[in-house]
Amino acid sequence: QVQLVQSGTEVKRPGASVRVSCKASGNPFNNYFIHWVRQAPGQAPGQGLEWIGTINPNTGTTRVAQMLQDRVTLPRDMSTNTMYMEVSSLRPDDTAVYYCALEAAGTYFLHYWGQGALVTVSS
């Protein structure tokens, strides 16, 4: 059974950076992509899901939503099967639960999800 385990809660000041990790275990598919999705806290669906980006762990190729391209990077450490999401120049409206999720390559949907990591940006 595939498992995605994420790092814990973060509290950051505006202007700071944050790094969230996502470790895959349990024999992920041979070829898979890791996606990052965020959801602002509160009463959904007013706080809906927002797609941030994706990485092919085997090649390191990434795609990031245009609105976040200048602030988000998606590095990886294949020795530990761990993906990271880094967001710089944090703003209060970046406050959200950040999820990683796994797509079996070429299926275009998210099979497995991490438990989420709350990032709070506040002065």
Place this chain on the structure above:
Amino acid sequence: QSALTQPASVSGSPGQSITISCTGSSSDIGNSNHVSWYQQHPGKVPKVVIYDVNTRPLGVSDHFSGSKSGNTASLTITGLQAEDEADYYCKSYTVTKTYVFGTGTKVTVL
């Protein structure tokens, strides 16, 4: 890329059928067969119920079905059950090889 447009809420009585629409553009739904739908119960992570417009993953009830016409995709729940009460989000692959989610719909079982 703007979020896909969904109604904020849809409700129905047990046993009834409801349909949730998801409207995009020719940059996403209109030119993609990779539309998926996710169900999210309060405090839980999302779960896929439909992918590739109308395909159900293994283990998902057959009272969920999907369709697409032009720039609009739809999720239909037939025989509404109490456990279907949740938030539902559509998601589409786009022409720029990114993804976009819908605004979300709260389904209430009366």
